[in-house]
Amino acid sequence: MRHRTFFAFILPSLVVMLLFIALPILSVAYQSLFIEHEQAMTAVETCDPFGCKTELRVDAAAMEALREAEPMGKFNGLGTYANSSHLAFDELAAIWRDSPSLGVAFTRMLNLPLYKALSFTLAYTFIVTPLVIITGFFIALGVNAIPGLIKGPVIFFSLLPMIVTPLIGSLVLFWMIDSNGILGASLQRLLGDPSLTLKASPTLTWTVLMVYGVWHSAPFSFIVYYAGLQSVPKDTLESAMIDGASRWERVRYVIIPHLLPLTTFIALMQLMDNFRVLEPIVGFSAAANATSLSYLIYNDLRGAETPLFGSAGATSMLTICGVIILLSPVLLRTWRDFNRKTH
């Protein structure tokens, strides 16, 4: 294809990507460099049904004039990135200086909001992603082996967890694991421990969130693998059978190598998705024990009556950096494969 034709083909999607992806990211990056103007405050008398008192109030007129002059707010450079809610350089330095041992330093580091969120986000990403790939693969193998008549319904039901909106799915599970819910009550009965609850301890909360993550995303890898299975060359499989390969050997030496490129694709998508985990934390009311980077952004924008745009912007940019770092090994590998094939 000539370069010009190629360019003409790709132009519409390029424009759309520029408008709806690149520009918003740039504006978020720009916003993250600013904080609010210093508030001009005056003491005034305030009366409500319960009495009067003198309190500080924002001088709205003065603030409006300030905003008119500089609508973006006060330039803060990378200050928001460095503050205690984000990378917390000063706090990290203090922890490094004062901690008697590495263990203590690590515990204290996990008390800082961003690092606490990062610890769950990374644990979630690296535990859920492989489990999703493995579970999806085995479901696909299973479904592929069942007779055609019931295949359709089975595929549909296997896809349900992915079709259900994440927030709804997590709420349903949340109610089921309540100590009055069917799963929670059964577990208490089964283990003979009436005080057992999956919602209380950090470890159990993390486990429940990750089980939910696998439950929700496994259908994605299942359907991709299932599609891939349809394209496994029949003659290779047959010759393997003639050579006396067992079912496991056929899977190991024919099917898995054939599906490897799909695995790269699923890993890419899942790493990206899992790194941005948010809905289960909201649905499971799990913020006491587990927060993620996306949850921090959500909290900055929706937690308070006044949204902190700069802070949310900074966390967003850090998340993007995280995704890039996370994906770079996979992308590098794909790039090398591509180069090897073309040269």
Add this chain to the structure above:
Amino acid sequence: MKHTLRYTAALAALLASASLAHADCGIEKGSVRILSNDFLALQLVSAAATACASDTVTVTSNLTAEHKNIQVPALSTNPSSYTIAVVANGSLVPLLNDGLVRPMDDLVAKYGQQLQPNQLIKIDGKVMAIAFMANAQHLMYRKSVLDAAGIAEPKTYEDMVAAAVTLKEKGGIASPLVANFKPGWDLGQEFVNMFSGYGGEFFEPGTANLAINGEAGLKALAMMKAMADTMAPEYMTYDTNSLDPVWTGSGAAMMNMWGSRASAIIDTAGAAPDVAADTVLAAAPTVGGGTIPATTLWWDGFAMAKNITDEDAEASFQAMMAGIAPEVAAANPAAAAWLIKGYEPTPAAVGVFATVAAGAKPYPMLPYMGLLHTALGNNLAEFMQGQESAEQALADVTTAYNTAATEAGFLK
């Protein structure tokens, strides 16, 4: 169901009576657009205001729990999307901070004869909002359960915790005490209540500098922990809505619950008539030998958008006067602790008025209070679960607040 039906009937009756009499609103023309939170009392108010619609007057209303997130952007446009924002002490502050609401003194003089002086929220002498109902978290308890264990009505948090321990050990109740301890807004609010009860001041007077890091703060946390120790292990996931089924399922014996929920909780026509009949409402308990209840008082009212025409402002004010008319409160006395003229407290409002009478403090309307509330809600969970010390928790709150307040421009 019966409950819903009854209120639907009340709403319908109100709508019918008001629409028959829509000339009574006396509005010539204009557009009224109401943004409001969504609970029974506010539904009644906005239904009565909507009945003012006529050929020349349009009245629309949007009742949503998301109102807090919508109001600032919606009132920032010119003309603004809504003419009326129904607010509470907390949610009026962001509108004041950005100068998005207008004083209503002239309108009060012209059309507000029905208003009582304590309904006027005056800031720097100007009427910036008009309150029509009061709300507070106060004590609700199961009389038969406490009687059976020989426990009198708890007047202090210390009594309440002692009663909970007794009930747990002798009464065989796994979780005698419940509270809104879900991290986020609810947990923050519980600390605000308790800290006020210990007589604490949140900020250094006249500044935005935080002052919770002291004795009152530590004591408040210790009391919250003592409460938590008597609760079901899932207590950190309970907010106001999730406590409803716990209470009606007789899963608890004492709680400090919002007054606005009282009418549903003591409604003997509701889901659990036995529990409802057995529930007693009382003032919020005091704490640490303090004299005022450890809770904060709230009001709900309305404010008027700045970026609207004077014609719409007049129409909106008149429609809201119809919305909070004495007849509305008289027709639905149990729906809220109304501040409206002629209203006589019903059994559902006993707790709120007892709390007001006992001298509880209002929730602070300071411009930076919301930032502190968020910082509290996000940083107390680890302490509550025994993963860090009270000192560390308060230090974390302080760090989070300072960072947020610096970004919002309240601290340098």
